[in-house]
Amino acid sequence: MTVSKQTEFKPITRSFFEKEWTERFDVFYQTTIDGEKKFVKFAEYDPKDYSHLNAILDERQNEAFYIRETDLYKYYRFNILKRLLLELAQDxxxxxxxxxxxxxxxxxxxxxxxxxxxxxxxxxxxxxxxxxxxxxxxxxxxxxxxxxxxxxxxxxxxxxxxxxxxxxxxxxxxxxxxxxxxxxxxxxxxxxxxxxxxxxxxxxxxxxxxxxxxxxxxxxxxxxxxxxxxxxxxxxxxxxxxxxxxxxxxxxxxxxxxxxxxxxxxxxxxxxxxxxxxxxxxxxxxxxxxxxxxxxxxxxxxxxxxxxxxxxxxxxxxxxxx
Ligand SMILES: [Fe+2]
The missing domain is CATH 1.10.3210.10 (Hypothetical protein af1432)
Known part of the structure; x- marks a missing residue:
């Protein structure tokens, strides 16, 4: 699967995977195909089985990885903000x-x-x-x-x-x-x-x-x-x-x-x-x-x-x- 619209993709660091994710998302890397820069799906993050992705990432430590902005948005909206608002309302x-x-x-x-x-x-x-x-x-x-x-x-x-x-x-x-x-x-x-x-x-x-x-x-x-x-x-x-x-x-x-x-x-x-x-x-x-x-x-x-x-x-x- 390749996608070329660069603005949709956001660079992430390794520590990004240590965030409190609760949903699956795709991880991409950037490559050049036929002289054009493309984002290619590299792996899938599954919060229930992180060890698999972890092992792959260990082998490719020097590469840059990307996720879709929509996933980054979901992370803040559903993992961080929703939890924060709930906890503040409760506590x-x-x-x-x-x-x-x-x-x-x-x-x-x-x-x-x-x-x-x-x-x-x-x-x-x-x-x-x-x-x-x-x-x-x-x-x-x-x-x-x-x-x-x-x-x-x-x-x-x-x-x-x-x-x-x-x-x-x-x-x-x-x-x-x-x-x-x-x-x-x-x-x-x-x-x-x-x-x-x-x-x-x-x-x-x-x-x-x-x-x-x-x-x-x-x-x-x-x-x-x-x-x-x-x-x-x-x-x-x-x-x-x-x-x-x-x-x-x-x-x-x-x-x-x-x-x-x-x-x-x-x-x-x-x-x-x-x-x-x-x-x-x-x-x-x-x-x-x-x-x-x-x-x-x-x-x-x-x-x-x-x-x-x-x-x-x-x-x-x-x-x-x-
Ligand atoms: Fe200012």
């Missing part, structure tokens, strides 16, 4: 534990979406997480330092996306926003930087000083993200505006449109605060990582004009409750 864990369980799932889905060429529908896997978290989140039981301790501080886009989403959700709850608004702001925070998928990695993670051209390229992630999310016709205006406006500054010096004050969507103003806060408190090759207190002090004293001061003060108060 009704306190907020900190709910975050602890949801966080790695959200980062894995976003990482796969950003690192392998999954289709846009793949992002729909994240749709149910805001509902779950929004319901279980009780700020009385969740101190900011506890949430902060759960989040990864690594220099990756997927960790940044999930952290921003989490922080947005917490402040939205603290501000007394409705459940629907909290879900939207969480979703928007998760997806605000999704346009970075379309920016070359060598520019995003360049070790040398950025040129003006590099800066212009990176700035396009706001427009790309908004456009891509809009094309999916599944996201609210709030989510689209968060993607498009999270680098606008309150004083009108941001990008891409130089909007100011109330011209910037409230959710995007919150997202801007979380975006900067997470960047300052995460590892970056060009500077020391900051503690939350150091980051918030810098944001208030040196960068205050960029933010909506009422929202920044609310966030500082919330973070300071720890």
């Amino acid at each position: 009704k864990p306190p907020a900190r534990e709910a975050f602890q369980r949801v966080y790695p799932v959200a980062t894995r889905i976003l990482q796969d979406h950003l690192e392998i060429p999954t289709s846009d529908e793949f992002l729909a896997l994240l749709d149910e997480l805001p509902l779950v978290l929004s319901e279980s989140l009780d700020p009385e039981n969740l101190r900011f330092y506890e949430l902060f301790a759960i989040t990864l501080k690594e220099d990756t886009i997927h960790a940044h996306c999930v952290n921003v989403g989490m922080y947005c959700l917490c402040l939205a709850r603290e501000l007394g926003m409705s459940r629907k608004d909290r879900e939207e702001i969480f979703r928007g925070g998760l997806l605000a930087d999704i346009g970075k998928k379309f920016i070359p990695m060598e520019v995003l993670f360049k070790k040398d000083a950025l040129t003006e051209e590099d800066r212009q390229t990176i700035r396009r992630h706001t427009a790309f993200g908004k456009k891509k999310l809009n094309e999916q016709r599944r996201y609210s205006k709030t989510v689209l505006r968060m993607a498009g406006e999270h680098h606008e500054n309150f004083d009108g010096t941001g990008y891409p449109l130089k909007l100011a004050g109330n011209e910037i969507d409230t959710a995007a103003r919150i997202c801007k605060i979380m975006d900067v806060f997470n960047a300052l408190t995460s590892h970056r090759p060009y500077r020391e990582v900051m503690s939350p207190l150091q980051a918030l002090t810098l944001m208030k004293e040196k960068m205050g004009e960029q933010f909506d001061s009422k929202l920044l003060t609310a966030f500082i108060q919330y973070a300071g409750k720890s």
Whole structure:
């Protein structure tokens, strides 16, 4: 059996087979037939008889293997998400534990979406997480330092996306926003930087000083993200505006449109605060990582004009409750 449509196939590593699969799926390898690259079925994964495939894989350790995107989608939808939602509904864990369980799932889905060429529908896997978290989140039981301790501080886009989403959700709850608004702001925070998928990695993670051209390229992630999310016709205006406006500054010096004050969507103003806060408190090759207190002090004293001061003060108060 050969198939030539490359976009359907996603590369997988050996550790992929150690995931909690419950369904069968086909494993492919890539080869060239008559000068054309094709994907050929190599073996079948059977969760009841993994040893057979394991033995074959041991013999071909240096080869790259692939699965269909539909199978990868099924893995998250039926193995990971379904189980997570069921367990959360049954256990009704306190907020900190709910975050602890949801966080790695959200980062894995976003990482796969950003690192392998999954289709846009793949992002729909994240749709149910805001509902779950929004319901279980009780700020009385969740101190900011506890949430902060759960989040990864690594220099990756997927960790940044999930952290921003989490922080947005917490402040939205603290501000007394409705459940629907909290879900939207969480979703928007998760997806605000999704346009970075379309920016070359060598520019995003360049070790040398950025040129003006590099800066212009990176700035396009706001427009790309908004456009891509809009094309999916599944996201609210709030989510689209968060993607498009999270680098606008309150004083009108941001990008891409130089909007100011109330011209910037409230959710995007919150997202801007979380975006900067997470960047300052995460590892970056060009500077020391900051503690939350150091980051918030810098944001208030040196960068205050960029933010909506009422929202920044609310966030500082919330973070300071720890
Ligand atoms: Fe951004």
